Amino acid sequence: MKKLNFRYEMQLAFDQMVWDHHFLIRCRPMENGRQHGECLQVTIEPADTINEVQDGFGNSGYAVSVRDQHDRLYVKAEGTVYVDLSGETEPFHPMYGFPSAYTMPDKGIRRFLQDTMKELGAVWESGRKAGSLAIDEYKELEYMMDRLYRRFVYVPGATTVKTTAAEALALGQGVCQDYAHIFISLCRLAGVPARYAAGMMLGEGASHAWVEVWVNGMWVGMDPTNNRLTDETYIKLTHGRDFGDGAIDRGRFLGFAGQTQSILVKVKELL
Amino acid sequence: MKDMIEHMESINRLMARYGVKFGIYKNGEFHEQLFPFDPLPRVITHKEFAYLEKGLSQRVDALNCFLSDVYGDKKIIKDGVIPEDFIFSSKGYLPQCEGMRPPKGIYSHISGIDLVQAKGGTWYILEDNLRIPSGASYPMIARELTRQASPRTFMRNHVSDNRNYAGMLKEVMENVSTGGIHVVLTPGRYNAAFFEHSYLAERSGAVLAMPQDLYVEGNRLYYRQYQGKQQQVGAVYRRISDEYLDPLCFEPESLIGVPGLMDVYRSGNVALINAPGNGVADDKGIYYFVPHMVKYYLGEEAILKNAPTYLAFYEQDRKYILDKLSQLVVKDVSEAGGYGVVFGRDLTKDELEKMRHTIEKEPRRFIAQEVIDFIDLDIVEGDGGVPRKADLRAFVLSGRTTRVWPSGLTRFSRNPDSFVVNSSQGGGFKDTWVLSQ
Numbered sequence: 001m002k003k004l005n006f007r008y009e010m011q012l013a014f015d016q017m018v019w020d021h022h023f024l025i026r027c028r029p030m031e032n033g034r035q036h037g038e039c040l041q042v043t044i045e046p047a048d049t050i051n052e053v054q055d056g057f058g059n060s061g062y063a064v065s066v067r068d069q070h071d072r073l074y075v076k077a078e079g080t081v082y083v084d085l086s087g088e089t090e091p092f093h094p095m096y097g098f099p100s101a102y103t104m105p106d107k108g109i110r111r112f113l114q115d116t117m118k119e120l121g122a123v124w125e126s127g128r129k130a131g132s133l134a135i136d137e138y139k140e141l142e143y144m145m146d147r148l149y150r151r152f153v154y155v156p157g158a159t160t161v162k163t164t165a166a167e168a169l170a171l172g173q174g175v176c177q178d179y180a181h182i183f184i185s186l187c188r189l190a191g192v193p194a195r196y197a198a199g200m201m202l203g204e205g206a207s208h209a210w211v212e213v214w215v216n217g218m219w220v221g222m223d224p225t226n227n228r229l230t231d232e233t234y235i236k237l238t239h240g241r242d243f244g245d246g247a248i249d250r251g252r253f254l255g256f257a258g259q260t261q262s263i264l265v266k267v268k269e270l271l
Numbered sequence: 272m273k274d275m276i277e278h279m280e281s282i283n284r285l286m287a288r289y290g291v292k293f294g295i296y297k298n299g300e301f302h303e304q305l306f307p308f309d310p311l312p313r314v315i316t317h318k319e320f321a322y323l324e325k326g327l328s329q330r331v332d333a334l335n336c337f338l339s340d341v342y343g344d345k346k347i348i349k350d351g352v353i354p355e356d357f358i359f360s361s362k363g364y365l366p367q368c369e370g371m372r373p374p375k376g377i378y379s380h381i382s383g384i385d386l387v388q389a390k391g392g393t394w395y396i397l398e399d400n401l402r403i404p405s406g407a408s409y410p411m412i413a414r415e416l417t418r419q420a421s422p423r424t425f426m427r428n429h430v431s432d433n434r435n436y437a438g439m440l441k442e443v444m445e446n447v448s449t450g451g452i453h454v455v456l457t458p459g460r461y462n463a464a465f466f467e468h469s470y471l472a473e474r475s476g477a478v479l480a481m482p483q484d485l486y487v488e489g490n491r492l493y494y495r496q497y498q499g500k501q502q503q504v505g506a507v508y509r510r511i512s513d514e515y516l517d518p519l520c521f522e523p524e525s526l527i528g529v530p531g532l533m534d535v536y537r538s539g540n541v542a543l544i545n546a547p548g549n550g551v552a553d554d555k556g557i558y559y560f561v562p563h564m565v566k567y568y569l570g571e572e573a574i575l576k577n578a579p580t581y582l583a584f585y586e587q588d589r590k591y592i593l594d595k596l597s598q599l600v601v602k603d604v605s606e607a608g609g610y611g612v613v614f615g616r617d618l619t620k621d622e623l624e625k626m627r628h629t630i631e632k633e634p635r636r637f638i639a640q641e642v643i644d645f646i647d648l649d650i651v652e653g654d655g656g657v658p659r660k661a662d663l664r665a666f667v668l669s670g671r672t673t674r675v676w677p678s679g680l681t682r683f684s685r686n687p688d689s690f691v692v693n694s695s696q697g698g699g700f701k702d703t704w705v706l707s708q
Contacts, residue, residue, distance in 0.1 A: 022518070022519060022530030022531060023519075024519045049488060049489065051487075051489075051490055051531065051534060053531075053534040053537075054537065055367060055520065056365075056366050056367045056368055056369035056370055056371070057366060057367075057369070063487075063519060063530075063531050063534055065487075065488075065530070065531070093366075093369075094345075094348070094355050094358075094359050095359045095364070095366050097355075097359065098356070098359045098360040099360070240366075241366065245366070245367075250518075250519060250523045251519075251523075252518040252519070252523065252524075252525075252526075252530055
């Protein structure tokens with residue numbers, strides 16, 4: 001078990017005034033058998049109303065509304081999180097076995113999986129019954145992650161929040177969201193249920209996205225951006241089928257403004 | 272009957288003036304067109320209606336059980352009655368609705384069930400519409416106008432009054448209301464069924480609301496009045512598709528949604544009619560399993576039959592489809608409104624081969640059905656009657672009990688060779704008379 005201290009800061013800056021702004025922010029570490037938060041403090045400004053909400057995936061967050069004109073929205077969350085990967089896994093849901101909007105496979109994704117299989121000399125049937133993997137296939141997933149890592153380049157700005165797994169793979173570059181989407185698409189095509197996870201990792205930087213795969217009756221975190229398994233220094237904020245479900249924030253406002261989002265995450269281990 | 276035919280023109284003219292229109296999108300442009308009314312009604316006897324009512328109520332009750340199961344315990348999947356592929360890869364399945372319990376556990380309050388009657392007299396279900404079935408207003412207004420034009424017709428024939436639809440609708444809203452006013456939520460003037468939205472709101476005593484008239488505060492939904500007074504909303508008969516209902520939950524770029532609406536709904540503080548997520552039950556692939564649902568949930572045999580249907584997903588069925596393609600009608604499960612329906616007999620040899628290839632490649636996407644030779648109804652053309660294919664959309668309302676509206680929308684194809692009767696494909700409609708004795 002690890003004890004982590006985190007701070008999540010997010011600012012939206014608009015180049016003109018906006019109003020009637022509705023905003024959903026999920027900046028609180030998820031509570032489950034492997035994660036538990038304490039001393040959480042959340043600041044959201046400006047805000048006319050703040051409502052604690054939950055969704056169908058098990059995510060919770062704050063629904064915020066700002067009626068009057070403003071050109072900035074600031075969110076800060078901080079606290080302590082205990083992460084223990086030996087804790088009980090979250091329940092399975094069959095929806096994670098099927099393609100979703102961002103992870104629809106195309107020819108490129110299929111070819112990538114076929115080539116991986118060839119290199120492994122493995123017979124990896126597509127569309128196998130979810131959750132029925134043997135332990136050695138888990139090693140094959142790691143091989144596939146490594147293969148993706150070696151072929152895909154981390155380039156900020158190459159893709160947008162709307163880029164799908166298929167588009168990103170064709171482009172050959174992107175950010176953590178794209179790595180996650182491609183890997184999810186490949187896993188599901190191979191018959192391994194997988195989901196999108198978003199949150200924070202040790203150090204200082206932006207928020208992060210990775211993948212959880214359902215292997216041997218439990219969720220295992222794999223981080224294709226860093227070509228590693230997740231450990232107790234990862235703090236999960238949300239999960240879902242893909243970015244569409246698991247985005248940390250989403251919102252809608254009135255006004256003709258352009259917006260700039262800046263996120264700063266700090267996580268350090270408390271010994 | 273003769274004076275009804277004589278009044279056909281004046282009734283159509285009146286309907287045009289009232290704005291009884293149907294909007295369709297063609298090549299990205301919005302066109303509004305009149306929905307032509309034919310004065311010769313479809314007549315259903317008292318006895319036949321009693322049979323239909325029993326079968327339709329049974330079907331809708333089973334579908335409501337199914338929806339509650341899919342977004343809850345998923346027993347029907349665990350028990351192997353329906354393969355999970357058909358649920359979780361359906362576009363209509365919305366995981367955002369997992370774990371939500373709509374007020375009184377009702378998902379489909381207003382169900383539009385499309386049927387046809389085969390030449391032998393047997394009725395077959397063609398499809399279920401459990402999201403936002405439209406069309407009830409057309410026979411309502413047509414009846415109203417024909418009554419004015421020809422009161423004698425209704426004195427001589429014992430026709431069940433269909434003006435109670437608004438009352439039934441009101442009862443459905445009251446039954447699930449969490450306290451407050453009822454609103455009919457319309458995306459606005461440029462929706463295909465805007466006439467219907469305003470008409471039904473007026474008749475059922477609900478307020479016609481545009482998205483900007485509604486807002487969420489303190490986990491409650493409110494209607495903004497022009498005087499600035501706020502009124503709590505207890506039931507929303509929403510005519511906006513699921514994905515645009517709430518930008519914080521579904522399509523984030525929706526401008527017609529009400530931000531936060533789904534949270535209020537999840538908390539049980541407002542009723543949404545129909546429940547979001549119903550698309551999983553009226554999917555053309557799931558249709559195949561509805562008779563199984565009736566048996567599974569109600570322990571009864573389905574009273575009304577499905578048209579004989581084959582699922583390309585099942586290998587045996589697929590073989591049959593590929594073999595008999597030229598005699599079958601193939602439907603793309605992801606399309607609605609008469610789109611994506613192909614009759615094998617209309618295809619050339621090359622097209623058939625192409626279709627076979629597509630089906631083999633994406634079996635989950637297609638179902639195929641035997642072509643039912645359904646009955647023709649006469650429509651007025653020139654000085655005489657000509658036979659045209661017609662179906663029936665029955666409206667089943669689930670309130671305190673499940674009831675079938677003693678009328679319905681009979682749609683016909685204006686093209687003598689066509690079996691596709693959808694209004695979005697340019698058909699017309701008739702009133703449906705249910706005889707009261």
